[in-house]
Amino acid sequence: MTYRITIERNALRFSSAHFTTFGGECEPMHGHNYDVFVEIEGELTADSWVFDFSEAKRIIAAICKELDHRFLLPRKSTSLRIEEGKGEYEIAFGDRRYVLPKSDVVALEIDNSTAERLAEWLNGRIRAALSASGASSVGRVRVGVEEAPGQAGWFTSNAKGG
Numbered sequence: 337m338t339y340r341i342t343i344e345r346n347a348l349r350f351s352s353a354h355f356t357t358f359g360g361e362c363e364p365m366h367g368h369n370y371d372v373f374v375e376i377e378g379e380l381t382a383d384s385w386v387f388d389f390s391e392a393k394r395i396i397a398a399i400c401k402e403l404d405h406r407f408l409l410p411r412k413s414t415s416l417r418i419e420e421g422k423g424e425y426e427i428a429f430g431d432r433r434y435v436l437p438k439s440d441v442v443a444l445e446i447d448n449s450t451a452e453r454l455a456e457w458l459n460g461r462i463r464a465a466l467s468a469s470g471a472s473s474v475g476r477v478r479v480g481v482e483e484a485p486g487q488a489g490w491f492t493s494n495a496k497g498g
Contacts, residue, residue, distance in 0.1 A: 338475060340377045341386045347397040348372040350404040352442075354449040357415035362429040365407075370454070372400055373480035373488070374462060378473040387471050395465045399458060407436055408454070412447040451489025455481045459491045 353367040378386045417428040425441050427434045446453040459479040466474050475495045482488035
């Protein structure tokens with residue numbers, strides 16, 4: 337039998353700036369107040385829970401805090417020219433150029449800062465943190481990133497990483 341817990345909103349938020357690229361275009365830099373939704377499925381532990389709610393909230397909120405009030409830089413983008421300097425990133429698309437201090441940037445190993453890719457990145461970080469905390473009964477982890485009310489991207493991973 338599989339059980340599921342959900343953790344969402346409240347402390348699971350972050351505000352970040354970004355822009356996405358699509359179809360040869362790049363949208364203007366802008367920001368969102370993101371809400372995060374997490375579902376964790378698995379077998380019950382000896383204590384009859386999938387995972388402790390308080391610990392799950394602490395783990396996920398800490399990851400969200402890393403993204404809060406930062407620019408989300410998709411390091412694997414094939415559309416952006418990204419130069420890393422001593423204390424800054426220079427990001428270019430066509431004739432547009434941004435120079436941002438590293439302290440204002442979180443460089444993510446994703447190809448585009450879409451809600452779907454952010455959900456995938458968060459999923460990987462959450463799954464790794466759950467594993468590091470000894471959560472051996474966790475199977476499926478599903479993460480949603482809502483960038484505007486009613487507009488969210490989701491990513492699901494299973495125990496074997498797929």
